[in-house]
Amino acid sequence: MLDALRQPLESGEVVIARSAGSLRLPASFLLCLAANPCPCGRYSRRGEGCECTPAMVSRYQGRLSGPLLDRVDLRVQVDPVTRAELLERDSPAESTAVVAARVRAARERAATRLAGTPWRTNAQVPGRELRSRWRPEEGALAEAEREMERGLLTARGLDRVLRVAWTVADLAGRAEPGRLELRTALTLRRGFPTGTALLGPAPGARS
Incomplete structure (x- = not known):
């Protein structure tokens, strides 16, 4: 189902083909994908808490195909929020x-x-x-x-x-x-x- 998004992402339209003919519909959209880094969801650069083997992590991440990822322009690794960040009152973020x-x-x-x-x-x-x-x-x-x-x-x-x-x-x-x-x-x-x-x-x- 995810790989079915490849062509609409590329062309900005969806083609529905049936025996009686085909229908071309506009489909310009912004795709936002989110995934855990591993099956248990605790893998991080700190190396704490994850119980998954390298083979499990590789197999899990392989569920997103290369051709689909080739159409994703921006990729951001989001680290777990720390206690200090969670309790911080004054956010430095822009409005x-x-x-x-x-x-x-x-x-x-x-x-x-x-x-x-x-x-x-x-x-x-x-x-x-x-x-x-x-x-x-x-x-x-x-x-x-x-x-x-x-x-x-x-x-x-x-x-x-x-x-x-x-x-x-x-x-x-x-x-x-x-x-x-x-x-x-x-x-x-x-x-x-x-x-x-x-x-x-x-x-x-x-x-």
């Missing part, structure tokens, strides 16, 4: 209004760049256009190219990394993604622990 304003500005920046095209957001831009018309900063793709040579990144994965890198650049107010933005997009694709600093210098600063 929804602050984040919404930053997202709104980024979307407007992307819409301005894509004016005159059939697309409005980075997610809609075909990979061939990202690789030719809107190329990142010179040399920014070096790390991604090495991962492709090692078989760690597919052609589809590269296109998705480029889209995320453009979004990171738009959020930071950059005219184009550079090495920092590509590294951030790659790190988000690999998966990283919560609390890891990704974006580096303040918006406008150079890496």
Whole structure:
């Protein structure tokens, strides 16, 4: 059932085929997947409490196929909350209004760049256009190219990394993604622990 989502994720539509004909329906959606790290659910980087063998963990995580995961752009490892974090009164998190304003500005920046095209957001831009018309900063793709040579990144994965890198650049107010933005997009694709600093210098600063 999960793998049935692969084609709609790729094309943004669902095709229902029957003997009398076929029906094509729009299906542009945001997919959010969540899973425990192992069967018992207690596996963590601290190595405490988990009773699962490496084979059990591998078999459990293998239930999400490679082709499906290849279509997941952002992967975040969420660590268990500590007692101090749970009882903390003053949260350092930004307010929804602050984040919404930053997202709104980024979307407007992307819409301005894509004016005159059939697309409005980075997610809609075909990979061939990202690789030719809107190329990142010179040399920014070096790390991604090495991962492709090692078989760690597919052609589809590269296109998705480029889209995320453009979004990171738009959020930071950059005219184009550079090495920092590509590294951030790659790190988000690999998966990283919560609390890891990704974006580096303040918006406008150079890496």
